[in-house]
Amino acid sequence: MVIRFRNRTEAGQMLAQHLTAYANRENVLVLGLPRGGVPVAFEVAKALNAPLDVCIVRKLGVPGQKELAMGAIASGGIGVLNYDVISTLGIDKEAVQVVAAEELQELQRRERTYRSNAPPLNVKDKTVILIDDGIATGSTIRAAIAILKKHQPTTIVVAVPVAPASTYEELQSEVDEIVCLQTPELLSAIGLWYEDFSQTTDEEVQEILDFRF
Structure with missing residues (x-):
């Protein structure tokens, strides 16, 4: 049903x-x-x-294909990378770092907004x-x-x-x-x-x- x-x-x-x-x-x-x-x-x-x-959690979307995740970051400096996706698409380290930096800003904003530093x-x-x-x-x-x-x-x-x-x-x-x-x-x-x-x-x-x- x-x-x-x-x-x-x-x-x-x-x-x-x-x-x-x-x-x-x-x-x-x-x-x-x-x-x-x-x-x-x-x-x-x-x-x-x-x-x-x-x-x-902030997903790290592949440049130009944001719905495809190449990794993720969370509070406390925790992060994971999908090396299969990164390797298959030939994504360089600098591109990963750019996306991670952008998503880190939004993650930190949400941390401040939702938790008030708790x-x-x-x-x-x-x-x-x-x-x-x-x-x-x-x-x-x-x-x-x-x-x-x-x-x-x-x-x-x-x-x-x-x-x-x-x-x-x-x-x-x-x-x-x-x-x-x-x-x-x-x-x-x-x-x-x-x-x-x-x-x-x-x-x-x-x-x-x-x-x-």
């Missing part, structure tokens, strides 16, 4: 119903990918009685539920997974309202569990699966995170 979500709040509430096994557990953290993943993650964290944080939650030895409002190409969620693995959580669970069937299947081998409410063969655009897919603002993300900070 095809479901269109009213908004991100409803999507989060529906997602939470499939994650009840993680409710009221001390070692569980819920991480939302800003910006659109944060309101979804908020509903899940509330339902599971789990701490909420943002997973601020440190991120420690995910080491924790069960992390990573949430977005949907997966299109999969490059951003994969970047987040790669970064998270460097912080050594015990378990990584990806939970999203909608993702292409092919990406859903591929991610099953990359994380411990993936929960997805809709897996169409052809996704087209995430917004088509929502009645209200208005852009989440920095201010809305701040308001959601205020209860923690």
Whole structure:
């Protein structure tokens, strides 16, 4: 049955119903990918009685093909590079550094805006539920997974309202569990699966995170 979500709040509430096994557990953290993943993650964290944080990751897009990731960076100087993509496309070190510098500026801006200089939650030895409002190409969620693995959580669970069937299947081998409410063969655009897919603002993300900070 095809479901269109009213908004991100409803999507989060529906997602939470499939994650009840993680409710009221001390070692569980819920991480939302800003910006659109944060309101979804908020509903899940509330339902599971789990701490909420943002997973601020910036994908390093290939010059001229920004949706294709050649790596990613995150807070604390953590970074990963996809050497297969870099080598295959013949991308030189200087080009990687230029893109990384640009994305670092946006990452630092989001850190200041969302966290007000508060440190991120420690995910080491924790069960992390990573949430977005949907997966299109999969490059951003994969970047987040790669970064998270460097912080050594015990378990990584990806939970999203909608993702292409092919990406859903591929991610099953990359994380411990993936929960997805809709897996169409052809996704087209995430917004088509929502009645209200208005852009989440920095201010809305701040308001959601205020209860923690």
